[in-house]
Amino acid sequence: MAYKDEQLNEEKVFKDPVHRYVHVKDRVIWDLISAAEFQRLRRIKQLGTSYLTFHGAEHSRFNHSLGVYEIVRRILFNFEGREHWNKEQRLLCLCAALLHDLGHGPFSHSFEKVFKLDHEEFTRKIILGNTEVNHILQRVDKGFPQKVADVINKTYEDKLVISLISSQIDADRMDYLQRDAYFTGVSYGHFDMxxxxxxxxxxxxxxxxxxxxxxxxxxxxxxxxxxxWQVYFHPVSRSAEVILSKILHRAKDLYQQDYTFSLKPTHFLSFFTGDVSLEDYLRLDESIVLYYFQMWADEADPILSDLCVRFTNRKLFKYIEFNPNLQMEEWMELYSLFEKAGMDPEYYLVVDSSSDLPYDFYRPGEEGERLPIHLLMPNQELKELSRQSDIVESISGKKRTDHKLYFPMDFVEALPDDEPEKARIETLLGLSQEK
Structure with a gap:
């Protein structure tokens, strides 16, 4: 029997808090789950710094990836025998679902921004490079790794296959909404999947x-x-992300200034120089990053030390509503006052903005255009969702943005009362009204 058709002697199941069970019968899927690059996802949290806000949010990208695979498996079971469904695509869909997040790094999005990396690019490199995952996929067919990479990269010729894991209603979103709701303990993410x-x-x-x-x-x-708005953009989680980003920025800046670290940042060196190999990328996970943060808490550099203590012990920045587009003069004055008061504004005065477009209809030519959700009417005609649903129409195409200004309240409070900048800083931050 060809490897691609090989089945396990007995179906394997993973007990799952969201889907009850994740079922595996294909030898290829079982082997991929055992691959080192996939096991690494156990050491990458699904929600980054959110565990500092929601203490249950300790789940990993490993959990999520199994969940996306399971949803696609169920979808394909329902597709069997239907017109337009090519059963020859089944294994490709399952592999792409399982491996779609393979390239995520520690504290994914913050990490990517600081070091100008792209997790989708690293997903592609893992699938096509000299890895256990690649060797398993090659056993299916020499061209199979490229097909899997193309599906995840949204360039595969069969758009139906892509839409299963990347659209406005896909297995990826359906899993993370329910899984993140379960582990954060909120009720918002539940729906009738x-x-x-x-x-x-x-x-x-x-x-x-x-x-x-x-x-x-x-x-x-x-x-x-x-x-x-209630979980992913929670301002406390964003405060932790701000500090995390500033730690990485500070460590990189110190390295470029030839600062001598007490503990040589071996795992970060190629990230600091911008020459990250696949091997270096795969060696770095959240347990390694947190170890360095604990070590850097004792560094001689006061900024790096302070930021690491804050992150490790959850002494986060406070925040106020602040729109830099409307409050530029206040921002510039605060920046100057922080400098005079001895608080480096590059690290201790941070505007962070979050925005989301909950649903979008098709607008040709727009950057990042999204294929809308279509309803199949009884007469077999297709109708775009927001044209049929008043609820969805009310939020369609509406981008919501939220701005916050983060700062160390303890530093501001510790300024001497006779310090000329203190009163003005408190006024601008709205702290004087609280006294």
Whole structure:
């Protein structure tokens, strides 16, 4: 029997708090789960710094990746025998679902911004490089790794396959919304996924939803909207991200200034120089990063030491509502006052903005255009979701942005009362009204 068709003697199951069980029967999937690069995802948290806000959010990208695989497996089971579905694509879909997050690094998005990296590019490098994952995929077919990479990169010729893991209603989102809601303990991310899976239908270039399932999809869209504002953009989690980013910036700046670290930052050297090999990337996970943060807490550099103590012991920055587009003069004055008061504003005065577009309809030519969700009407006609749903129409195409200004309240309070800058800083930050 060809490797791609090989089945395990007995189905393996992973007990899962969200989907109850994750079922594995394909030898290829079982081997991929055992690969070193996939096991590494156990050491990367799904929600980055959110565990400092929601203490249950300790789940990993390993959990999530298994969940996305399981949802796609269930979708494909329902697709069997349907028109427009090519069963020869089954294994490709399952592998792409399982491996879609393979390239995420520690504290993913903050880390990427500081070192100008792209986790999708590293996903591609892992799948196509000299890795255990690549060797397993090559056993299916020499061209199979490239196909998997193309699906994840959204360049594969069959758009239906891509839409299963990358669209406005895909297995990736359906898993992380429910999983993140479960582990953070909030109620917003719950929706009737079983209903959605039952009404999904394959067409030539996308998955569509039977119109009878519209209300379940409305619930899904609103769940996503609420999760972004209540969990993903939570200001306390963002405060931790700000400090994390500033630690990495400070360490990089010190290295470029030939600063002598007490503990040589071996795992970070190629990141500091911008020449990151795949091997270096795979060696760095969150346990390593946190170890360095603990060591750097004792560094001679006061800024690096302070920031690491703050992150490690959850002594986070406070925040106020602050729109830099409307308050530029206040921002410039605060920047100057912080400098005079001995608080480096590059590290201790940070504007952070978050924005989200909960649902978008198709607007040709727009950057980052998104294929909308289509409903399949009883007469087989397709209708775009927001044209049928008043709820979805009310938030369609509406980008919401939130701005916060982060600063160390303890430093401001510790300034001597006779320090000329203190009163003005407190006034600008709105702290004087609280006294």
């Amino acid at each position: 079983e209903r959605i899976l039952r009404v999904m239908r394959p067409l030539e270039d996308q998955v569509v939803i039977k119109s009878s399932g519209m209300h379940a999809v409305e619930d899904y869209i609103m769940s996503r909207y609420q999760m972004y």
